[in-house]
Amino acid sequence: MPNATKPPRSDRSAGAGPRWATKLLAWWGHPDTREEVQGDLLELYTYWVQTVGKRRADWRYSLSVLKLLRPLAKPKQSTVRRFDEYPQPFSMSPAMIRNYVTIAWRNLNRNRAFSAINIVGLSIGLATCILISLFVLDELSYDRYNEKADRIVRVYFQGSMNGGKIKEAVVMPPTAQTLKQEYPEVLEATRVRDGGVPIIAYGNQTFKETGVAFVDANFFQVFTLPFLKGDPKTALTQPNTLVITEAMATKYFGNEDPIGKVLTIKTANATCTVTGVVDEVPANSHFHFNFFVSMASEPDAKSPSWMTSSYFTYLVLPKGYDYKQLEAKLPHVVEKYMGPQLQQAFGMSLAEFRKKGNDVGLFLQPLTDIHLHADFAFDLSPAGDIRYVYIFGAIAVFMLVIACINFMNLSTAGASKRSKEVGIRKALGSLKGALVNQFLTESVLLTFLALVLAVGIVYLALPLFNDLSGKQLTFNLMAAPWLLPALLLFGLVVGVLAGSYPAFFLSSFKPVTVLKGSGSALRAKLSSGGISLRSALVVVQFSISFMLIVGTTVVYRQLQYIQTTKLGYDKDQVLVLQETWRLGTNETVLRNQLLQDARVANATVSGYLPAGPSNNNNFMVYADDNTSQFVKTLRYEVDEDYIATLGMKMVAGRNFSKDFGTDSTGIILNETAAKAFGWGKNALGHTITRPDNEGRKASYQVIGIVKDFHFRSLHERIAPLVMTLGSNSGYVIARVKTKDIAGLLGSVEKQWARFGVEAPLDYTFLDENFTATYRSEQKIGRILGLFAGLTIFVACLGLFGLATFVAEQRTKEIGVRKVLGASVPNIVRLLSADFLKPVLVAILLASPVAWWAMSQWLQDFAYKIDLSWWMFALAGLMAIVIALLTVSFQSIKAALMNPVKSLRTE
Template sequence: MAWRNLVRNRVFSAINISGLAIGLASCMLISLYVIDELSFDRFHEKSGRIFRATFKGTMQGGVINESHAMPPTAAALKADYPEVLEATRLRQGGRPLVLLNGKIYNDEKLAFVDSNFFSVFTLPFIQGNSRNALLEPNTIVLSETTARKYFGKTDVLGRIVTFKDWKQTYRVTGVMKDIPSNSHFRFDLLGSMATLAEAKSTSWMTSEFFTYLVLPEGYDYKKLEAKLPATVDKYISPQLKQSMGVTMAEFRQQGNNLELRLQPLTDIHLHSDFQYDLDANGDITYVYIFGAVALMMLLIACINFMNLSTAGSSKRAREVGVRKVMGSEKSELVWQFLMESTLLTSLALVLAILLAAMALPLFNGLSGKNLSLRWDAVPGLIPSLIGFGLFVGIFAGSYPAFFLSSFKPIAVLKGGASVIKLSSGRSISLRSGLVVFQFIMSIVLIVGTTVVYRQLQFIRNKKLGYNKDQVVVIPSWALGKNTETFRQALMQDSRVERVSLSGYVPAGPSDNNNFTVNPDGQADRIVKTLRYEIDYDYIPTLGMEMARGRNFSKEYGTDSSGIIINETAVRHFGWTPGSALDRIITRNDNAGKKTTYRVIGVVKDFHFRSMHEQIGPLVMTLSNGWGWMMVKTRGAEVSGLLASMKRNWDSFHPDMRFSYTFLDERFNETYKAEQKTGQILGTFAGLTIFVACLGLFGLATFTAEQRTKEIGVRKVLGASVAGIIALLSRDFMKLVLIALMIATPAGWWLMDRWLQEFAYKIDLTWWIFALAGAVAVLVALITISYQSVRAALMNPVQSLRSE
């Protein structure tokens, strides 16, 4: 009977199944994303007991917010606090040139780690013993993929790996399984920390060492964190006096502070706001956003299902009456309706799995993930889907099941029409509320998508203070002594305007160097800045403008002690704009040695960090240049110029293959998370509206059928087609307008919260909400109008004929 009823009501069934399937498929995909984001670093056996020591502080000119700590931090905390059961460190080693059998490899990431690293983190070994693999200097552990890439097998203990640039050899003492993708660090090579001389440093004025602690089971890490100010006073204070000339008390009196903090391992991926980290982290905000979208998609699909179920079920009052007269019990009728609902949800579930499997590659491209729908990849996936299908079927079918099964057969069979009208009237308020809820969520998603795209457009079009267009960025360090020759060859090319060499690029990966200075040589005034080491051509190559003074020039031999600062630095130094030139700033290094610089120019502020942050104080010192080669082109035949660059590059036979990026691409990459958010929100906003309109279409069809005779009578009495269309559309349009009134403040609040993450952002204007409302109204009107026009054009003779 359930199958016969489904086939008899083909349109309703198709709308119900397809709408629910799209909602379920969308929810599946986003749930996979959310589950993956929440799973980071939880595969370690001690994940709940591992904490990272971080370094934070406030200074005039900015904040210190570093995910790493000083070289002796691990040993000091292990020695001073008995609750620290283990302490281990990690130091990044970049992508060194590996020489094997005359072949160069440079794609693998290296880190140096302490010998107890594998007792803290769960990284299973395929070959070797994890307890003693890295006890000796110049030993190394390879990942399984790297071992096969280098040697074609994993049985490689004792083999030698040579790092060409460092002229060092390392002995392979272990092969570990590849580090999972849901880890906050991913390295292919792990070298012994005992190899590094800086690992034995006792300086508390440098950092770069990622430090991890293991605490007892159930221990509140906040208790240990509360003791760490004593560590700062004990170890950092004496060295602060030596390097900066002030005591910790004086330092704090100036409004500054330094502190060590602890961060749970499982919080690193989603709750980090550090300036630099081991890998690109996620953001818990986006997990909340996508989780909410998944829930909204699911709710809209379920609402559609309930709406159409309650709308269609009221036509079955006579069937209930006949069944009861023939002896059916109420429980049997309830079971019948629930079975029909479960059948529909089961079909929708099968279709949803097929849709999710087909859409998964596209979704992986949008999200940057490598998600899988395999049952073994997501534990509990199959039982969850089955349980969910049963829940939705029972939940959505419960209203018609219990409501209709309660009809008295005499009342139904004597006055069937009135009973149908009564049942329809009782469910109309529920259906109206559900339609309003659907369109509230649809409008909020439209608003969210519009705001994200406008913010990204704002970022792209904002004046950055430098010209990012037509600038090719080349990692030139592999050229070594041939770098200047390569540069001169580029300058001879008519397609090249300028070339600069610097390790500091204002967009994308770059060197970073904190620089603490004393304006006017005043020891009692300390300002934290960022330092860029640049050459003579850096400022003109990037099209930066001087606010005052001049650029570095070869005509002035004293420029080696000169310095260029940005406008923000002028303000932080307490100077007026016109008085900055020829002022003195001094800096004490870690050993207390003082260096004096004279300001020769002020560059206009430019964005050298993400627009999530305010522009901070920056100083530029003169350097010969090393690292990145920035080539300003004239814009013509860039492909031909790149081919010429490659030929010149290859002529020097460097160990690295020629590679390049464009500065504008590096800039856009900074906002990759926001771009993905906009794409995903836009996709699911479209799906949300589509599913909502499917339900609206079904309800409009049902309404038109219910009012067939009324329409016929109205037409006989002279009603126009336009009047009938307006009559049928009016009630639905009221619901959409109510949804708009509720969605506007909700959307404003949500997007205002999101925009707070940006230091430079758009204003939320009224037209964004008007546009979202207009789109929702227009789509709803088009959806409703099809059935309204069809009903209005029906021949009244057909409408009024006897049943």
């Protein structure tokens, strides 16, 4: 009604208002109030004419009519209040929440078996998620402790020669200084060179150390390593100075002040003064050094050569600067500095070099990408793999999804037990929102109980998981203030997601249908809303389980293939004595003593192993004075016994021999190198020339071709390799023909001690080195197998609970069938078939996905197994057998029940 004081009734002759407005009210006004409203408007209109004039009265009348038309008009309030108009308490008030929790606890306690199934399944799923989250967060955190992490990039070398690709994390010695001079956007440039495994002494203490590096003086201005003693700006400006970590300071000097103390690097015959002590390098760093020696102590640090690569080079760029802009300028550096030296060494310009299908270039990689996105032949530490981060993340999600599906399935399957509760609550006035809150509270309460159990599982399982993953993960709620709130939020989200469908499904029951009893309408509701979804969820569960079984099978088969494939050499019964270069000239003496031992079949001295760490010796050569046909190969310097000791086979020509004095200029190719030069088995007699960057040349004549052997990981194809006769030291390798390994090692240790070497004898076996090459794959296989087993267990747990519910619901049906003559096998087959169908559908749907995923994983191997149908058939059979075994217990139990008892069941 318009805001006006109602005047006393007056004569209506003052006017009836605009006729169009009166007709509009008659047509569109509410039929129940139209006459009453029109009478009131006419009285007001008469009053308005008398007080404000006819024109303004017409406007007021018309506007009032428009406001009173439907749907703008408000319905007339009844004086009698309906039941549902009484005020409802706020659904999330403290009193209501207490009520939700009380009822939820009673329901969980009443259905202990199914609550236990849900809690165990969810706790395993949550524990898996927490463990994998710790793993993923650790992988993603690498090098981010550096204050300039988002501004640091590493320079790497990439090229191609004769169809072979080259990608190395090390670049040429002058790269850092050149880029700093050429481009003002390079604020800092620093280098690192791996120092190997030297012997370091202080007084009477002598240790073989790892983690030694030569670094530029500004290294600590680039990387964040807090100084505990010394000045980071001046610590490494002078030659023969070094900075050590706190652990090394304690190891060598105890409680003494290490500053000014002198350490002797015996293998380099150098003494270095300690000028600083830094905190430990974090575990999530792509390098792990304990000794930082000044680069000024390195003889090759000032080399002008652009033809050798041995320095890891890092640049600091301005904030917000896109490193791709600088990377686009690097071809200019290659042309300006590398081009002339290439011309001098090979007699061709860089343009001619590229015209022949070859290429060289410098590129940049952000520091934070190094750990997960580095695929270089040589690096400061083993890299991670972003694909495994994705795989484990997917497993965590899959596990949680399966656990949540269990909860949904068991909740909807048990809907008939709670249907009367829902009907009575609604009949007594409970709103749907309050029922939804009640069921969500039960879900969240159950999830928090599972979360408490999951935290306990994580604490117990973390040491095992660290062993499997090779990490040092920690889980401390007190040390990380954000962890507890994150876990609580995680539990709340999981509880709401898992309980959402059951909550809305159960709260949708109609009181009339429910309270009439188990009528057809209720059964139809439970059937259409529950069974179809439950079947779909079982399909999802076993699709995931099937894919994990396939993945585990393929990983196992690939690892088995690696262990059993023909490598081109015999890795068994080969003893490798390490770091024998410490013996000097006695290295050959030790080999000769081994040859005199009846337990040794053969022995050789070399710095090269076909498995495990070896010297990196690239060899740029061209064929028969044809400088246009050159190949980048790897060179092994070996003696006359190398090939025989390692069990390699010659396919053409001969091995090196002491009977031929000209073998010092002879060369042996592997089959791949012979093909790269275009000679094949006709390579014998051809000449290979190696130029250096000063224009000098050394020529070799091909005397033999050795059968291809795998001298690198099976991830990589066999590359061109040449062998020359030389005395490159590092290892004494012996083929053993005795089972008395302990006795042989005892003799070797005595011989080693006679030489007076300060370092203890270090040895390994070639097959152990080979196995270590694939430690990452083995680790992934073990973790994948563990999580696959847990996933299948959780899925079966839910299937068992579901089978129990179904058996209870069909108790009367089973009794009737037995009375009518059905046998126990028939009933078991009937009950099991309902669960077998979704499992078969899961296998059909998951097979293409599993095939694609494992094909992608195998692409990382140059030598790999073929995916066979039997792997998928085996995985499918395992899934079916596991499902049948899971449901058969309840099926047999239900089938064996006395029919009299079955027919009495309410």
